[in-house]
Amino acid sequence: xxxxxxxxxxxxxxxxxxxxxxxxxxxxxxxxxxxxxxxxxxxxxxxxxxxxxxxxxxxxxxxxxxxxxxxxxxxxxxxxxxxxxxxxxxxxxxxxxxxxxxxxxxxxxxxxxxxxxxxxxxxxxxxxxxxxxxxxxxxxxxxxxxxxxxxxxxxxxxxxxxxxxxxxxxxxxxxxxxxxxxxxxxxxxxxxxxxxxxxxxxxxxxxxxxxxxxxxxxxxxxxxxxxxxxxxxxxxxxxxxxxxxxxxxxxxxxxxxxxxxxxxxxxxxxxxxxxxxxxxxxxxxxxxxxxxxxxxxxxxxxxxxxxxxxxxxxxxxxxxxxxxxxxxxxxxxxxxxxxxxxxxxxxxxxxxxxxxxxxxxxxxxxxxxxxxxxxxxxxxxxxxxxxxxxxxxxxxxxxxxxxxxxxxxxxxxxxxxxxx
DNA sequence: TCTGGGGTCCTAGGACCC
DNA sequence: TCTGGGGTCCTAGGACCC
Numbered sequence: 001x002x003x004x005x006x007x008x009x010x011x012x013x014x015x016x017x018x019x020x021x022x023x024x025x026x027x028x029x030x031x032x033x034x035x036x037x038x039x040x041x042x043x044x045x046x047x048x049x050x051x052x053x054x055x056x057x058x059x060x061x062x063x064x065x066x067x068x069x070x071x072x073x074x075x076x077x078x079x080x081x082x083x084x085x086x087x088x089x090x091x092x093x094x095x096x097x098x099x100x101x102x103x104x105x106x107x108x109x110x111x112x113x114x115x116x117x118x119x120x121x122x123x124x125x126x127x128x129x130x131x132x133x134x135x136x137x138x139x140x141x142x143x144x145x146x147x148x149x150x151x152x153x154x155x156x157x158x159x160x161x162x163x164x165x166x167x168x169x170x171x172x173x174x175x176x177x178x179x180x181x182x183x184x185x186x187x188x189x190x191x192x193x194x195x196x197x198x199x200x201x202x203x204x205x206x207x208x209x210x211x212x213x214x215x216x217x218x219x220x221x222x223x224x225x226x227x228x229x230x231x232x233x234x235x236x237x238x239x240x241x242x243x244x245x246x247x248x249x250x251x252x253x254x255x256x257x258x259x260x261x262x263x264x265x266x267x268x269x270x271x272x273x274x275x276x277x278x279x280x281x282x283x284x285x286x287x288x289x290x291x292x293x294x295x296x297x298x299x300x301x302x303x304x305x306x307x308x309x310x311x312x313x314x315x316x317x318x319x320x321x322x323x324x325x326x327x328x329x330x331x332x333x334x335x336x337x338x339x340x341x342x343x344x345x346x347x348x349x350x351x352x353x354x355x356x357x358x359x360x361x362x363x364x365x366x367x368x369x370x371x372x373x374x375x376x377x378x379x380x381x382x383x384x385x386x387x388x389x390x391x392x393x394x395x396x397x398x399x400x401x402x403x404x405x406x407x408x409x410x411x412x413x414x415x416x417x418x419x420x
Numbered sequence: 421t422c423t424g425g426g427g428t429c430c431t432a433g434g435a436c437c438c
Numbered sequence: 439t440c441t442g443g444g445g446t447c448c449t450a451g452g453a454c455c456c
Contacts, residue, residue: 032424052424055422055423057422057423072425102456184455186453187453188452217431218429219429241428242427243428244427252421292423339424
């Protein structure tokens with residue numbers, strides 16, 4: 001049996017941990033630049049606020065109903081996620097974190113008839129210990145566990161835990177579960193299946209394996225098997241990321257190349273730091289910047305450059321220099337760049353680097369310097385020490401009007417909270 | 421005016437090989 | 439007019455997830 005733990009309305013719940021006065025009130029968390037709604041409390045959902053809707057489109061409703069808005073605060077969410085995950089990890093022999101707010105875990109060491117009450121206690125403990133509400137689904141496959149967790153979330157009578165154990169439970173659960181809500185069935189697949197007269201998860205399981213394979217290919221067949229109770233999807237964590245991206249949309253479009261270069265240098269530094277934490281190096285680097293796709297009044301422009309590095313590296317200085325050179329080659333004056341990003345590709349383990357016979361760099365020396373810089377950042381906080389190219393203007397190009405303090409991770413904010 | 425960010429997997433088709 | 443067969447590797451794009 002698989003257990004799936006899923007934090008309810010995770011980002012909103014994180015904000016509420018430190019603002020218990022917002023319990024029972026409509027609350028939303030916004031994406032970058034306070035653009036879109038990315039997390040909603042049940043009260044906000046009840047007002048009809050949809051996932052992903054731009055804030056400006058619901059501004060009248062937000063004002064009228066007194067919806068509380070937060071800018072996203074990822075260091076807070078990451079920290080609370082770690083605390084929830086570590087509580088679950090202590091209860092299991094097999095643990096796979098699937099996202100910032102979800103994990104699968106094994107409960108086979110508990111007798112079958114006690115698994116539900118065991119998980120109910122875990123839900124209570126996490127609520128008391130971290131302050132985050134969690135729902136747990138238990139079933140013989142991961143997809144069914146996801147279905148179960150949705151029922152657990154939906155009906156308070158379940159006390160946060162729902163099981164799909166017997167064939168009777170499975171048929172009942174799937175018969176009132178919309179096909180588009182199944183894990184692995186996206187928008188396109190939903191339309192295809194509905195056109196074939198399939199509206200519930202149960203309808204889908206009554207078709208043949210050949211049908212599932214023909215209409216939705218291999219991933220669809222796996223989902224079909226899982227819904228029938230067979231363990232088919234493996235989500236064992238990849239040991240290391242194969243690509244690393246940092247990209248941002250700016251609050252307003254940028255034309256100034258110096259300002260853009262500063263952003264790209266920062267994206268690059270962020271990617272490189274992630275690369276080093278997984279002891280990897282990148283063989284390729286991709287830089288892009290483009291106009292807003294939503295604007296119909298200006299000509300669209302997409303700048304992009306792919307650089308293959310002579311020697312795979314994770315060095316921030318080196319990666320920034322390649323990224324800026326590539327950017328300068330492709331930059332077009334006058335274009336209103338609204339979004340830009342850096343992607344590191346062909347990521348491989350540090351130990352697999354093939355040296356270049358004609359390499360002129362003293363790589364071991366650069367590596368020692370990089371290690372010192374990382375150490376300073378770890379000790380004194382992010383961006384304690386950065387390169388000149390990362391801070392040429394000191395101008396902020398992002399909007400975060402509703403950001404909560406870094407309650408758990410930033411010493412300066414903690415001191416401020418205590419002082420007030 | 422204002423519209424997020426970061427990933428993975430799969431497949432089809434082209435290039436290339438013998 | 440008629441123009442092989444089989445395989446691998448790579449890439450772009452689509453679809454999906456949170």
